[in-house]
Each structure stands twice: as C-alpha cells, then as structure tokens.
Amino acid sequence: MVVNTTFCVEEPIVNEFIEWAKGVYLETACRDCSMRNEMIMRILAPSEDNTVNFAVQFICDDNDRLVEWIDTYQPVLLDSAAKKWGQKALHFTTLMEEV
Numbered sequence: 001m002v003v004n005t006t007f008c009v010e011e012p013i014v015n016e017f018i019e020w021a022k023g024v025y026l027e028t029a030c031r032d033c034s035m036r037n038e039m040i041m042r043i044l045a046p047s048e049d050n051t052v053n054f055a056v057q058f059i060c061d062d063n064d065r066l067v068e069w070i071d072t073y074q075p076v077l078l079d080s081a082a083k084k085w086g087q088k089a090l091h092f093t094t095l096m097e098e099v
Contacts, residue, residue, distance in 0.1 A: 001066060002096040003035070004057045005074075006043070010088040011050045017089055021056050025077055029058050033069045036061075066095075 005025075009017045021040050029035040035058035043053035060066045074093070081089055 001060050002057055003060055004055055004096060005091050005093045007054045008051050008090045011052060013085055013088050014052050028073055028077060033065045033073060
C-alpha cells in the first residue's frame with residue numbers, strides 16, 4: 001500500500017518544509033514504522049499563488065504498521081507541523097493500492 005500525504009506549502013517556507021519532510025516525517029515513518037521506498041515529489045500542476053505542492057510518499061507492507069502510523073505517529077507529526085507553520089502548510093493523506 002502506498003501512503004501519500006499531499007502538502008500545499010507557501011513559498012517562503014518551502015526549504016524548511018523539505019528539511020522537515022525528509023528529516024522528521026519520512027525519517028520517523030521509516031525508522032519507527034518500517035516504511036520503505038520513501039520519496040518527496042514536487043507536484044507540477046499549477047497551484048495557488050505563492051504555494052508549492054508536494055506528494056510525500058512511502059510504501060507500507062504491513063497493515064498493523066499502517067494502523068500504527070495513521071493512529072499514533074502521523075497525527076503527532078502533522079500536529080507539530082500545524083503548530084509550526086499554521087495555514088502555511090496544509091495537507092491531506094490518501095491511501096492507495098496497486099490494481
């Protein structure tokens with residue numbers, strides 16, 4: 001299963017966001033929940049003025065780990081990001097599976 005969290009990030013904080021996404025968000029997912037094949041992709045579709053959209057993704061092979069991520073780890077990380085940046089970095093998560 002692919003876990004994708006899309007972020008809409010205001011331009012002034014893009015570099016800080018990328019550092020956080022790599023060093024905190026994905027690092028935690030891989031280290032604590034055994035996620036793999038992590039990546040951050042810039043979405044090339046047009047976006048709102050002064051924002052950049054990113055897809056932050058990884059693969060999860062274990063449903064128990066996925067539940068642990070969704071229920072325990074991700075909410076804490078996204079809450080800390082919301083406290084840090086407020087409306088400057090909005091997000092939504094999508095779970096996907098190959099067909």
